[in-house]
Amino acid sequence: MPGETDLKTLLESMHPVAREGDFVYALWPHGRALEGNIEAAVREAEGLTVVLPRAEADKLGLSYDFVATWITLQIHSALEAVGLTAAVSAALTHAGISCNVLAGFHHDHLLVPVAEAGRAMDVLRLLTRGVVLRSEQPEDRPEILELTARAFSVSPVTGQPVEGTPVEVGLLRELFECDEYIPELSIVAEIGGDIVGHAISTRGWIGGFGLVALGPIGVEPTLQRRGIGSALMRETAARATAAGEPGIALLGSPLYYPRFGYVPATSLGVEPPEAAWGEHFQLLPLPGWPDDVRGTFRYAAPFQGL
Ligand SMILES: CC(C)(COP(=O)(O)OP(=O)(O)OC[C@H]1O[C@@H](n2cnc3c(N)ncnc32)[C@H](O)[C@@H]1OP(=O)(O)O)[C@@H](O)C(=O)NCCC(=O)NCCS
Incomplete structure (x- = not known):
């Protein structure tokens, strides 16, 4: 099924869901074979970034700074949909909440600081009704x-x-x-x-x-x-x-x-x-x-x- 592309429809039907637990970004040690419960990875010239549950990072001995709540925008957005990510990050920026965005094939995902997760969910729920603070x-x-x-x-x-x-x-x-x-x-x-x-x-x-x-x-x-x-x-x-x-x-x-x-x-x-x-x-x-x-x-x- 092709994903939705109309921004208003996307925002109205967007259903933000926070996953259980804390997540972290870590640099994967150069030369070490990938293992463990990695949720996302980005390869760059400088090295491999992985996103994984905090407990898993601790188990693997990886160091991290940013501890995040993982919020999934439950809607089948087309990867080429214009403006969803911009609308979401603008609303969070207005509220002074930093966020990292990951796009999967089916959904967009936001990693926001754990301490701001409740407020980020408020902002996103309001955004589904078109409200921005x-x-x-x-x-x-x-x-x-x-x-x-x-x-x-x-x-x-x-x-x-x-x-x-x-x-x-x-x-x-x-x-x-x-x-x-x-x-x-x-x-x-x-x-x-x-x-x-x-x-x-x-x-x-x-x-x-x-x-x-x-x-x-x-x-x-x-x-x-x-x-x-x-x-x-x-x-x-x-x-x-x-x-x-x-x-x-x-x-x-x-x-x-x-x-x-x-x-x-x-x-x-x-x-x-x-x-x-x-x-x-x-x-x-x-x-x-x-x-x-x-x-x-x-x-x-x-x-x-x-
Ligand atoms: C008070 C006001 C700002 C609340 O805004 P709102 O967007 O309606 O509030 P929310 O939707 O977030 O919350 C509504 C809830 O608050 C309750 N509520 C709102 N004003 C209330 C009041 N004066 N006394 C008791 N409960 C009140 C509602 O009953 C509702 O309760 P529920 O969720 O259990 O049904 C709005 O009603 C308003 O502008 N009122 C007129 C001006 C005013 O009285 N301002 C406050 C004094 S400065």
């Missing part, structure tokens, strides 16, 4: 503000329709311009060039201790409950962790955010700016979270005017 650019802002107006046209607090422009629109406009704005933590979700989701995080403080505060976050109303909001939440946490941020604070539903690891901020000794927020004020401690931070959280200046 990337950093906001200043020229995106009018479109983001329009999206935010639609997302918050029903108040998340009262559940009632909002009259006029939602406050989140003015807040976001100010956050884009304030000193506490962090460019790489303003993230858009895009489908076919249209912005369908956005999350921003800005600098906040507990006394003199800096961390980040997430919000507002909004997804196009007609596209909610398809995982876009969750992807923006996870992407924010991954970027903040990579940037060495110690934690992320937010005000939101105690029913929604605990699934991403958020806990009531008070359980970590951090008080909300307004006591009445109670359990709605939540905190995600990241790997650098110090146990001895105590005090009241302070948002970026534009939040003070709300």
Whole structure:
């Protein structure tokens, strides 16, 4: 059966599957006969590269640096299909995830760093629905503000329709311009060039201790409950962790955010700016979270005017 060549069909029917276990790239010792459970090999003038399970490399005494998760794109793509590899690697690049691509006769295979495997699977699943995450650019802002107006046209607090422009629109406009704005933590979700989701995080403080505060976050109303909001939440946490941020604070539903690891901020000794927020004020401690931070959280200046 000839393989599929249409890029949109390829992306929609692509089913990423992560194989069990860790895999590594190793150089095969010159002159040694090939043996063991080799999954892929590339011969170059300089030597033979092999890809194999980490346990097998250990057994064979091979050294390696890159430890990867092997993701197979389960679709019968034609070897001459144009753009699948480019679309996949562009989406992973936007998410800051490095990947090595291997093409077999039947499928394409991606080797991504083990620590990034979960996020890579998120990116690939979103891509099957045409969704790409990337950093906001200043020229995106009018479109983001329009999206935010639609997302918050029903108040998340009262559940009632909002009259006029939602406050989140003015807040976001100010956050884009304030000193506490962090460019790489303003993230858009895009489908076919249209912005369908956005999350921003800005600098906040507990006394003199800096961390980040997430919000507002909004997804196009007609596209909610398809995982876009969750992807923006996870992407924010991954970027903040990579940037060495110690934690992320937010005000939101105690029913929604605990699934991403958020806990009531008070359980970590951090008080909300307004006591009445109670359990709605939540905190995600990241790997650098110090146990001895105590005090009241302070948002970026534009939040003070709300
Ligand atoms: C909150 C929001 C960003 C989530 O985006 P999304 O793409 O719909 O989220 P996902 O598809 O990843 O997740 C949907 C899940 O979250 C739940 N959820 C979303 N908002 C929730 C809330 N306020 N309270 C409880 N659960 C909520 C949904 O019930 C759904 O649960 P399920 O998977 O168990 O069915 C989106 O609903 C939105 O833009 N809402 C309007 C603006 C808003 O309230 N922003 C948050 C405050 S800043």
